[in-house]
Amino acid sequence: MSLKRVYAAAGILIAGILLVVSLFTSWYTLDESDQAVILTFGRAGETVTDPGLHFKLPWPVQRVEKLARETKSLQFGFKESDGKKELSDETKMITGDENIVLADLVVQWKITDPKKYLFNADNPEEVLYDATSASLRSIIGSSKIDDALTSGKAEIEGNVRDLLTSLMEKYDVGISILAVKLKDVELPNKEVRSAFTAVTDARETMNTKINEARKYQNQKMNEAEGEKAAIMSKAKGEKAARLETARGDIAVFNKLYKEYKSSPEVTRERLTIETLEQVLPETEIYIMNDDGNTLKYFPIRPMEKEEPQQAEKTEGDEQHGQKNN
Incomplete structure (x- = not known):
């Protein structure tokens, strides 16, 4: 060939x-x-x-x-194998009030700019992991332990998401953060957890007692307001009655004063007699002219009362004598 x-x-x-x-x-x-x-x-x-x-x-x-294109999950601070969860040393963090907690979370993310994801960083997922660690530590470090362990988890999650989103936008690696979910925030050992649980229970008991006291206070305040309204209403009624009485007294006084101006002596004597009748309602009053005689008052009325009694007594004796005969 x-x-x-x-x-x-x-x-x-x-x-x-x-x-x-x-x-x-x-x-x-x-x-x-x-x-x-x-x-x-x-x-x-x-x-x-x-x-x-x-x-x-x-x-x-x-x-x-x-x-x-689908949503991915980043597990920070723990690994799951055979249904068991293993925490890493990265979960240990210090809170704003200088307490140690163990915190781990899950970040939901996706690639939104493939070009930046391929060429703006050698390992974008490592960048995401480091940014997640920095964000979580920053937020936990500015939070109190009570917030991290109880009712403040939702706020911590929101703050971590906002900070992580801003960091990923700054790094510009084509990754968008969809959600951040705290898995567990707990104390480092059983003794501390037990003590914190006791403190939490005591706080709950305190809040319950405070709520009961406020309820009792509101009840008594409502009762006092009702009594106050009743007293005010009664006082207004008495005020109106006394004003009407005063107006009537004024009208009577003006009428008497008019009569007094026309005949002072007669009116004065009349007022004196009416006053005596009011002061001594059961007493008989005699008005006599002093003409110099010795006898000033002859009690005719008592004698008139005694005569019928004597007559009744005499009649009774007579009837008794007739029976004896």
């Missing part, structure tokens, strides 16, 4: 190989959960999100980098 034939056969073989490689590397498929970036000689081009079969220039001219 001549050398030309060898070269021709080698060329045909190489061309066949290139053709096969071109056929196999010019087509790619995307699932509904995928997105792809087309790289032309290593430079990022368009982003493809439509699922199905797509064409590109063969390798090494163009190649495809596929990335997931």
Whole structure:
């Protein structure tokens, strides 16, 4: 075989190989959960999100980098294996009031800019992990232990999410934060947990007693307000009655004064007699002229009362005598 034939056969073989490689590397498929970036000689081009079969220039001219579109989860501070949860040393943090707690969380995130995700950082997920650690420690470090262990978890989650979102926007690695969920925030050992539980129970008891006291206070205040309203209403009624009485007395006085001006002596004597009748209602009053005689008062009325009694007594004696006879 001549050398030309060898070269021709080698060329045909190489061309066949290139053709096969071109056929196999010019087509790619995307699932509904995928997105792809087309790289032309290593430079990022368009982003493809439509699922199905797509064409590109063969390798090494163009190649495809596929990335997931679904939501991903980042577990910070713990690992789960065989249904068991193992905490790492990263969960140990100091609160704003200088207490130690163990805190772990889950971050829901997704890739929203594939180009930035591929080229703005060597390992975007590591950047996300470090930013999550920094955000959680910062927020826990400015929170009180009571808030971290009880009713302040929702606020801590919101603050961690806001801080983490701002950090990821600053790092610009094409990642968006969807949600942050605290899994557990607890004390480091059983003794401390037991003591804190006792303090929490005591606080709950205190709040219950305070609520009961406020309820009793409100009840008594309502009763006092009712009594006050009743007293005020009664006082207003007495005020109105006394005003009417005073107006009547004024009218009577004005009438008497008018009569007094016309005949002072008669009115004066009349008032004197009426006053005596009011002061001595059961007493008989006699008005006599002093003409200088010795006898000033002759008690006729008592004698008139005694005479009928004596007559009744005499009649009774007579009847008794007749029976004896």
